Amino acid sequence: MRRKIVAGNWKMNTTPQEGVNLVKGIAELKKDICSCVELIVCPPFTHLSCVINAAKETGIAVGAQNCADHESGAYTGEVAAKMLKSIDTEYVILGHSERRQYYGETAETLNSKMALAFANGLKPIYCVGERLEQREAGQHFDVVKQQIEEVVFNLNEEQFSQLIIAYEPVWAIGTGKTATAEQAQEIHAHIRRVLANKFGVAAQDTPILYGGSCKPSNAAELFAKEDVDGGLIGGAALKAEDFIGIAKAF
Numbered sequence: 001m002r003r004k005i006v007a008g009n010w011k012m013n014t015t016p017q018e019g020v021n022l023v024k025g026i027a028e029l030k031k032d033i034c035s036c037v038e039l040i041v042c043p044p045f046t047h048l049s050c051v052i053n054a055a056k057e058t059g060i061a062v063g064a065q066n067c068a069d070h071e072s073g074a075y076t077g078e079v080a081a082k083m084l085k086s087i088d089t090e091y092v093i094l095g096h097s098e099r100r101q102y103y104g105e106t107a108e109t110l111n112s113k114m115a116l117a118f119a120n121g122l123k124p125i126y127c128v129g130e131r132l133e134q135r136e137a138g139q140h141f142d143v144v145k146q147q148i149e150e151v152v153f154n155l156n157e158e159q160f161s162q163l164i165i166a167y168e169p170v171w172a173i174g175t176g177k178t179a180t181a182e183q184a185q186e187i188h189a190h191i192r193r194v195l196a197n198k199f200g201v202a203a204q205d206t207p208i209l210y211g212g213s214c215k216p217s218n219a220a221e222l223f224a225k226e227d228v229d230g231g232l233i234g235g236a237a238l239k240a241e242d243f244i245g246i247a248k249a250f
């Protein structure tokens with residue numbers, strides 16, 4: 001049985017107080033979902049400490065949305081993996097398409113971030129996914145294969161066993177367009193085959209989350225697919241009822 005995970009990417013939304021209220025709201029509603037579902041929330045850096053504090057003893061894990069590709073030093077505006085770990089951050093999202101697109105993240109920077117995340121005891125949620133023109137050109141299988149090979153294939157087995165993958169087609173993120181459950185299953189199964197090429201049977205245990213306009217009304221259909229192990233949720237993660245509504249799909 002693979003882990004079932006619903007993770008919220010709050011992006012650049014909420015104030016620290018709103019973030020604390022949100023996590024408390026999620027904690028209150030958590031009794032309505034299967035205890036088999038793991039919940040993770042990823043607030044902005046400024047709220048990590050207070051959200052981690054508010055999430056204590058709720059069973060909700062907290063992650064960051066990014067970390068620096070250097071250990072420490074003269075990198076104005078960056079936040080190091082070590083700093084995140086020092087305040088008990090558990091997860092870190094790496095390679096989100098918005099970071100790749102707007103902040104020029106490349107395989108090289110992502111390899112550094114991944115290595116630093118693991119070296120400091122953070123568990124990465126690594127995002128892959130094709131842009132619309134790549135899907136229209138039938139390149140989506142190759143695009144995600146490359147995004148996996150150039151970063152995930154550099155991990156050792158121990159690191160790989162801690163990894164979560166999120167498949168997020170860029171054309172579905174924040175657009176209201178969702179991949180069909182069949183499209184999601186097809187590419188999740190492909191991702192698992194690619195992972196198995198390198199890591200063998202261990203790939204059977206890797207949680208592969210779907211992300212892209214996932215909401216309470218479409219989560220059940222997506223999560224019913226064999227290789228869809230949960231979701232990385234953007235917009236719908238900003239309301240406790242919606243986030244829990246998605247987790248209820250399991």
Ligand code: PEP
Nearest residue numbers: 173174211212213234235
């Ligand atoms: C995301 O950016 O990780 C995401 C899935 O966003 P949304 O759910 O808003 O499409």
